[in-house]
Amino acid sequence: MVIFGAGGDLTKRLIVPALYNLTKSGLLPQPFALIGVDHNPSDTNGWRDGLHEFLEDVVKEGGGEFEAGSIDEQAWNRLAGTMSYMSGDFSDPATFSRLKSHLDERDKNEQLNGCALFYLAVPDRFFGPLVESVAAAGLTDDGRGWRRVVIEKPFGHDLQSAKALNANVLRHLREDQVFRIDHFLGKETVQNIMALRFANGLFEPIWNRDHIDHVQITVAETIGIEERGKFYEATGALRDMVPNHLFQLLAMTAIEPPASFDAESVRDKRAELFRAVHQVRSADAVRGQYGAGTIDGKKVRPYRNEDNVAPGSFVETYAALKLCVDNWRWAGVPFYLRTGKRLTKRWTEIAIRFKDAPLMLFGCQSASVLKDNWMILQIQPDEGIRLNFNAKKPGPEMDLDCVAMDFRYKDWFRQAPAVGYETLLYDCMQGDATLFQRADQVESSWWIVDALIKAWTAPPQEGFPNYTAGAPGPEAADALLAKDGRAWRPIP
Numbered sequence: 001m002v003i004f005g006a007g008g009d010l011t012k013r014l015i016v017p018a019l020y021n022l023t024k025s026g027l028l029p030q031p032f033a034l035i036g037v038d039h040n041p042s043d044t045n046g047w048r049d050g051l052h053e054f055l056e057d058v059v060k061e062g063g064g065e066f067e068a069g070s071i072d073e074q075a076w077n078r079l080a081g082t083m084s085y086m087s088g089d090f091s092d093p094a095t096f097s098r099l100k101s102h103l104d105e106r107d108k109n110e111q112l113n114g115c116a117l118f119y120l121a122v123p124d125r126f127f128g129p130l131v132e133s134v135a136a137a138g139l140t141d142d143g144r145g146w147r148r149v150v151i152e153k154p155f156g157h158d159l160q161s162a163k164a165l166n167a168n169v170l171r172h173l174r175e176d177q178v179f180r181i182d183h184f185l186g187k188e189t190v191q192n193i194m195a196l197r198f199a200n201g202l203f204e205p206i207w208n209r210d211h212i213d214h215v216q217i218t219v220a221e222t223i224g225i226e227e228r229g230k231f232y233e234a235t236g237a238l239r240d241m242v243p244n245h246l247f248q249l250l251a252m253t254a255i256e257p258p259a260s261f262d263a264e265s266v267r268d269k270r271a272e273l274f275r276a277v278h279q280v281r282s283a284d285a286v287r288g289q290y291g292a293g294t295i296d297g298k299k300v301r302p303y304r305n306e307d308n309v310a311p312g313s314f315v316e317t318y319a320a321l322k323l324c325v326d327n328w329r330w331a332g333v334p335f336y337l338r339t340g341k342r343l344t345k346r347w348t349e350i351a352i353r354f355k356d357a358p359l360m361l362f363g364c365q366s367a368s369v370l371k372d373n374w375m376i377l378q379i380q381p382d383e384g385i386r387l388n389f390n391a392k393k394p395g396p397e398m399d400l401d402c403v404a405m406d407f408r409y410k411d412w413f414r415q416a417p418a419v420g421y422e423t424l425l426y427d428c429m430q431g432d433a434t435l436f437q438r439a440d441q442v443e444s445s446w447w448i449v450d451a452l453i454k455a456w457t458a459p460p461q462e463g464f465p466n467y468t469a470g471a472p473g474p475e476a477a478d479a480l481l482a483k484d485g486r487a488w489r490p491i492p
């Protein structure tokens, strides 16, 4: 495995820790070689030591990613023993011929069977040029063993740029060599939606317009833009989260059952779904930007005061939209999506609202006393699935109340500590592309939001900021649902 961007944050925070977790669980293929490439003038020891130091700190803290304690030095040494570092400028063709010699040498000495995975953990402006250079050096020729390229997010910043990037990449690689990552698909709870829907006979018969009123997908974050002002000013919440992460949640919820669980069958169904989604009109969307406020008891500054953000910026940090899916399963069932920074709580859920009972049979009570039937797929935190329904309160009167059936992952499974990249890395080494984006999916996703992206290049009429940090979002987002006679579920 060759990582371009070996000195970067992604490598340090996610890729190498995920490889370490895979090593610990014995899932790293054997033999294995890890080659880091970056422009920093470091060497193998310097690279290894830096990664070890970082890992040591995060393991000490523990959390969901690692067992609290100290590094399993045996596992670390097994991984560290596979590492070598090569310093090189990505714009210099000599870097790639040196890499080829290095790879050939390691391949020969360690009998790697000619297989190689190139991970582009670099800013997106390097994606196209790197693929070109890697291919020009003959590194993607898969005569002897497979050769694959992993491309990170963002894959383009609108429809046109995504198409151009796909065209460029596919000039040098076959589609089956390209693994476009969306880390939301690495989340266990997201993958579990497939199990919920297609491993049970119970839910699928009611998973349609006859029984479902609407669906709400929420990805709320409390973090602001952290140190990413420059990136965020050119991106905004819509591009950063919607056509990628939120659409993956939409796809898992709404795709048709695939004929089998092989990559192409599942990806065909995802592509089919995206083709059925209408392009979003600006009348069906709301944007917001956070002002000053309080998060977890701490005062936070407004977006416009963040580093590297223009004082009068009208980049959105919140987006809400209504999507319509034109197929027999979903016609007339709106999907409401929202995401934002600096919201009340870190909370990701898919909430499916079932239709009301057709009649109120219980005495003189009106149907309005009945609580809504919801199925909540809780993606993070406190992962689980909850079903809300009405039940009779004990006592002589026919009084009803809303109760819940509740499944929490932590009550049933011991989740292996994970940073979220383990499955994705494992899958691309196995050549399983089920959880990766195909060119057509990426393009249809951008197409759905393309008109909105264009509309949002103009400043918002109502002015920004329009929500307080720590609030659930702008008021206009409530109006978006209110005009359909609905309301967002509260972010707890």
Ligand code: BG6
Binding pocket: 153, 183, 221, 240
């Ligand atoms: C990234 C976005 O892709 O996903 C970030 O660029 C966002 O802005 C992050 O915070 C959310 O991912 P997670 O796994 O923390 O929910």
